Amino acid sequence: MSGALRIAIMTDETGWHTSRLKKAFRARGAEARCVDLADCRIDTTWAPHGLAIPGFGHALPDAVFVRGIAGGTFEQVTMRLGILHALRECGVPVYNDARAIERSVDKSMTSLLLHRHGVPTPATWAGESAAFAQRVLMREAAAGRKVVMKPLFGSQGKGLRRLGANARGRLAPLPSLRAFSEVAYLQRYVEGGQPGFDWRVLVVGGRAVAAMRRVGGQGWIHNFAQGAACEPALLTDALAATAIRATEALGLDYAGVDLIPAHDDPASPLVLEVNGVAAWRGLQSVTKLDIAAALVDDLLDRKLADSRAPVALASGDAPR
Structure with a gap:
């Protein structure tokens, strides 16, 4: 495919999502190749960029779509994110780039940025002190509230614990932080209706393009991966606006935003999480929008196009 755009899809596993993306890139005349970040390397003897990307x-690729970053040691994950940082420094558009992914993967930073940008989200506490976390739990329980304890890095509803007083008013002690890598991330629990549900809204290029309700699942956890049923949802102005603001707060090109109705105002959604490497298989099952095509179009028509646009000089001289 001589002269075609060459795109790297960064992923540690291939399957349904990467197949859809490759098909969408082919439809746009671009050649997409799956690359594992663990196989990339920095090599300053590798002219001219010092970056070796397999294939x-x-x-270098004309653009990069980040579909997945494998877990590993702190050093391994730092190295993989470093490759994405290096690609951006070399002028390659990265969708989503490492800075944005770092903000969304770290739930504590997500919560802080949502708070600073005025995006409605449940009260959140994070730190390394078990004593402080226990005080938060006791204070919330005394007010008749529960909290959810989550791994700082995690997805698909895994490892979540709901804490608070039981029906007899007894408060179980805080779980050991050892299972949470010695970090306590606590978020005020928002009681859902019956049956319980949350929303997933997909934001692409600053626009909310699709929404669904995730109903049921593993008790109070409504992730698709935990058995929740996906239903079409009306993309209301409130849902769209809140999801867009959350995505902008983290600087993401695209995101899957998880929201839940506020307890005192069901029409006003609260943001629970923002996913910077979002899966969309469940959402695709309830929407006619070709999500892979929408993502590919935004990458090529906005992200890549913007990176190649001429830059006007501050003095008003002609673009170069």
Whole structure:
């Protein structure tokens, strides 16, 4: 495919999502190749960029779509994110880039940025002190509230614990932080209706493009991966606006935003999480929108196009 755009899909596993993305890139005349970040390397003898990306020889991709970053040691994950940082420094558009992914993967930073940007989200506490976390739990329980304890890094509803007084008013002690990598991330629990549900809204290029309700699942956890049923949802102005603001707060090109109705105002959604490497198989099952095509179009028509646009000089001289 001589002269075609060459795209790297960064992923540690191939399957349904990568197949959809490759098909969408082919429809746009672009050649997409799956690359594992663990196989990339920095090599300052590798001319001309000092970056070796498998399948691209001494050249770099025209753009990068980040579909997945494998877990590993702190050093391994830092190295993989470093490759994404290096690609951006070399002028390659990265969708979503490492800075944005770092903000969304770290739930404490997500909560802080949502709070600073005035995006409605449940009260949140995070720190390394078990004593402080226990005081938060006791204070919330005394007010008749529960909290959810989550792994700082995690997805698909795994490892969540709901804490608070039981029906007899007894408060169980805070779980050991050892299972949470010695970090306590606590979020005020928002009681849902019956049956319980939350929303997932997909934001692409600053627009909310699709929404669904995730109903049921593993008790009070409504993730698709935990058995929740996906239903079409009306993309209301409130849902769309809140999801867009959350995505902008983290600087993401696209995001899956998880929201839940506020207890005192069901029409006003609260943001629970913002996913910067979002899966969309469940959402695709309830929407006619070709999500992979929408993502690919935004990457090529906005992100890549903007990176290649001429830059006007501050003095008003002609663009270069």
